[in-house]
Every structure is written in C-alpha cells, then in structure tokens.
Amino acid sequence: MTQEIDVLMGEPDEEVQSLIENFPITDPDEYFAKSAFRIVYQTNNFFLPQLRDLIDRGEVLNIRPEYQRRLRWNISQKSKLIESLLLNIPVPPVFLYESDAARYEVMDGQQRLNAVREFLAGEFALSSLEVLAPLNGLRYYSCPPRIKRALDRASLSAVVLLLESESSKNPGYADLRDIRRFIFDRLNTGGTKLNAQEIRNALNPGEFNRLIIELTRYDLFTKTFDIPEYTESDPSEYYENAKRQKNTLYSSMGDCQLVLRYFALKDEGNIRGSMKAMLDRAMRLQITAHERQKLEIEYKERFAFLYQLFDGRPFALPEDENGRQRVSAAMYDASMVAIDALWPHRNDIFQDSQGVLERLHKAHQDPALSHVLTGQGNTAKSIKERIDLLKNIFRQE
Structure with a gap:
C-alpha cells in the first residue's frame, strides 16, 4: 500500500503590518527624528577559506541557528555560486545578526555559506556550469593551482546587523520581533523565497521554537508523516541528511x-x-x-x-x-x-x-x-x- 501526505501548506503571504501603531507624533520631521528604531550595521569582506574556518569552528559564526530554514540548494545551485565567484560576478552579501557579544547567527545567506563550506571541504563536484563548462566534475582538492588560487582569493561580503535597544524601553515603539520581521521582509525578495512557516521560525527563536523542532524529531511523528527518521548521533548532522532534504515536509518546514x-x-x-x-x-x-x-x-x-x-x-x-x-x-x-x-x-x-x-x-x-x-x-x-x-x-x- 502506498501512502501520501495531504498537508495544507503554502499559505498566502501578507503585507508586513505597521511597525508602530498609534504613534503620537504626526509631524513627519519630528517623527523621523524620534523614529522607533534605527538599524546599526557594519560590513566585512571574508575570503572563502576564512568563512570555511569560521563555520567549521562554530565559535563565532553559527550557520545553523535552530530558527534558520532547512538546506534546500541542490548541487547545480551550489555549483553556479562557485562559478559566479570564479568569474568575479557580484554576489549578494550575507546578513548576520548579533545574538551575543562577538557571536553571530546567519539571518540571510545560509545557503550560500553552506555551499562555500561544502565545496571547499570537497563534498561535491561542480556540475551544470555554463560559462566554465570544462570545470564540471571538479572538486576543490582536484582543482588546478590557478583555479584554487582564484577561489582562495574570492570573497563574500557580510553585513552584520546590530539593533539598538531603545524600542524595548518605550511603549508604542516596535519591539525586537517587529524589527526582525521588517528586515526579513526586505531581505526576502530573491533566491528561494521563504514560506510562511520559515518566516515564523526565523522571527521567533526561543524555547517554544525549540519545542516545535524537537517534536518534529519524535519517532512516531516521523513514521506517521513518512519523514526519514533521525538516527544521527550529532545534532549538527541533522541538516546534512540527503534523504530528509528531499522530503517535502522536512525541506519546507x-x-x-x-x-x-x-x-x-x-x-x-x-x-x-x-x-x-x-x-x-x-x-x-x-x-x-x-x-x-x-x-x-x-x-x-x-x-x-x-x-x-x-x-x-x-x-x-x-x-x-x-x-x-x-x-x-x-x-x-x-x-x-x-x-x-x-x-x-x-x-x-x-x-x-x-x-x-x-x-x-x-x-x-x-x-x-x-x-x-x-x-x-x-x-x-x-x-x-x-x-x-x-x-x-x-x-x-
């Protein structure tokens, strides 16, 4: 007997709600001068080997915070990113969010960072390249010296978002969740667009979100909804399971x-x-x-x-x-x-x-x-x- 999953997904997106309701100031100039929040950020450029080391160490950069989406890019998409870096084609910056002092979580760009880490670790061979088609089939460790040097000199830019805390002190101002929702909406315009559950997951880190994620790993739940079970000994390996990544329920959250x-x-x-x-x-x-x-x-x-x-x-x-x-x-x-x-x-x-x-x-x-x-x-x-x-x-x- 074959079994299918009938799940209601794909809720319609809604416009971002107003961040500030009943704000008492009506004069535009005064309102702007006393706006509810200001985004503070800094930019950095990282060579690809630097990014790989930061990700592998996991001390400063957390590429897989629990609230991030699951990995979706296929090898073709990963390969085309590497091709763009070799051709020096501008790649959108990744956005990092400061969660604790000197520790950052990926807010946008998880797929790009993971693709870089996987290729430099030799985990996939280039495929589906169009401009640099002769490079198809190459892994990082088998790249000729010139190509390897070009990759080692390639870089990704990162925007690190630091949010002022004034909004949490004053009634009527947008809270931190509203600010994150606002930023996510502005970032969520390209690539693989976030669905409604991915946005909820990204905007609401904390104990309740951890509860939801833990329950999706419950063995009776995975059996019932035909999701490959979690047998990995290291939780960080959950994100790498190829069978689960092909499962629609899992990959879409x-x-x-x-x-x-x-x-x-x-x-x-x-x-x-x-x-x-x-x-x-x-x-x-x-x-x-x-x-x-x-x-x-x-x-x-x-x-x-x-x-x-x-x-x-x-x-x-x-x-x-x-x-x-x-x-x-x-x-x-x-x-x-x-x-x-x-x-x-x-x-x-x-x-x-x-x-x-x-x-x-x-x-x-x-x-x-x-x-x-x-x-x-x-x-x-x-x-x-x-x-x-x-x-x-x-x-x-």
Whole structure:
C-alpha cells in the first residue's frame, strides 16, 4: 500500500503590518527624528577559506541557528555560486545578526555559506556550469593551482546587523520581533523565497521554537508523516541528511507547521481569522525551559495514544480506488485537539477502540461529515466543527 501526505501548506503571504501603531507624533520631521528604531550595521569582506574556518569552528559564526530554514540548494545551485565567484560576478552579501557579544547567527545567506563550506571541504563536484563548462566534475582538492588560487582569493561580503535597544524601553515603539520581521521582509525578495512557516521560525527563536523542532524529531511523528527518521548521533548532522532534504515536509518546514497546528488550535480562543493568522499568533508564545518540557510530554502522550488507538495508522483517510491512503493534516490537528480535550477519559476511549473505528468509518461514508473531516473547509467555523465531530467520534455521549 502506498501512502501520501495531504498537508495544507503554502499559505498566502501578507503585507508586513505597521511597525508602530498609534504613534503620537504626526509631524513627519519630528517623527523621523524620534523614529522607533534605527538599524546599526557594519560590513566585512571574508575570503572563502576564512568563512570555511569560521563555520567549521562554530565559535563565532553559527550557520545553523535552530530558527534558520532547512538546506534546500541542490548541487547545480551550489555549483553556479562557485562559478559566479570564479568569474568575479557580484554576489549578494550575507546578513548576520548579533545574538551575543562577538557571536553571530546567519539571518540571510545560509545557503550560500553552506555551499562555500561544502565545496571547499570537497563534498561535491561542480556540475551544470555554463560559462566554465570544462570545470564540471571538479572538486576543490582536484582543482588546478590557478583555479584554487582564484577561489582562495574570492570573497563574500557580510553585513552584520546590530539593533539598538531603545524600542524595548518605550511603549508604542516596535519591539525586537517587529524589527526582525521588517528586515526579513526586505531581505526576502530573491533566491528561494521563504514560506510562511520559515518566516515564523526565523522571527521567533526561543524555547517554544525549540519545542516545535524537537517534536518534529519524535519517532512516531516521523513514521506517521513518512519523514526519514533521525538516527544521527550529532545534532549538527541533522541538516546534512540527503534523504530528509528531499522530503517535502522536512525541506519546507511543513513538519514544524504540523506541530504548531496542534498548539494553535488547542486554544479555542485562538480559532479565529485565517489559519495563517492562527499559526502566526501561536508562534509568538513565550515559555520557560520547564514549560517546554511539560508541553513536550503532553504532545508525545497524545500522539502516542492516537498512534496506538489507530494501530499505527492515525489521521489516515480511507483508501482511494488505487489503494493509496493519505495522511490528512486536518484529521491530525482535529484528532490531537479533540483527544487533548478528552484526555481525562482516555482509558474509556481506548476500551471502546472498536466503537471509535466504526463511528469514524460511518462519518467517512456520510458525504456531509466526510466533507468536515477532510478539511475541505479551512475556516475557523469549519475547524471548530471538525474538532467537535472528532470529540463525538472518540466519545459518544
């Protein structure tokens, strides 16, 4: 039996919201003089071997902060960057963000930096070059001396962003998250455009984001959504797994969005507006390390319960005429939220597992109820209806 993943992704982008609301100054000149924030930055040029060393040491430059997107560039894209550097074609600068004193995280340019590091480490051979086609097939260590010298003299420019802290001290001013959102919007104009979850992930580092990323590595989660499991002993190797990089859910951070959907929808008061707005609001949750541990246990317990209740095939829609069975995002989040609400009754629900399966089967056979279950309506009203329907399926009053 083949299995496909049916996940609602690709939410429409929205314009950046106003950074400052109800600002009391109306005179343009005075407003500019007392603007809510100013960007302070410095620029540096780094030779490629310098960048490689900075990345490999990891003491000053963190190329893979947890909030960064997953690596997406293929060998052809990496090779064309190397070709551009050899031809001295201007390459956009990378943007670094000062997280701690003398330590920097990549804000924009992770793919470029990784391509440089991988080529200089001999991890791929050049391919798909057009102007320098005779170089196809070369690895760094096998490059002729002239080409190697040209690469060693090539450089990338870096813009290091330092943000003044005044905005956090004055009511009405933009906070740090707003400023980062503003910068990301301006940077996110070329290359592989960030999707909505990648932007959420980038703008909201912290314990809640760590929780989401950790939960995507949960073995029952990866089995259910057909994501290559995490077997690496070193977490830094998670980013290099070729099989996962080819997985659409992983590469697009759709797995993170799936986890987020549970936390966004378990709060009934947050089920309003568009799904994108619900997820955006939920992603701003601030928690402590202790709270993160409690939420991790909560999520895994509910997921494991449903995994066992449905005999290792939770959230699955009925097989189609070709024997294919999709795992539904709508079934997933509604089931998770419903079982969370009914958690005190979990033993009774498990005792009635056969009844649960029968009621679910009947719902799928009913066109009206099937429409609710499959999530063809993704409004706040339809989400609430789907959760209520799953509650009734789990525990018939």
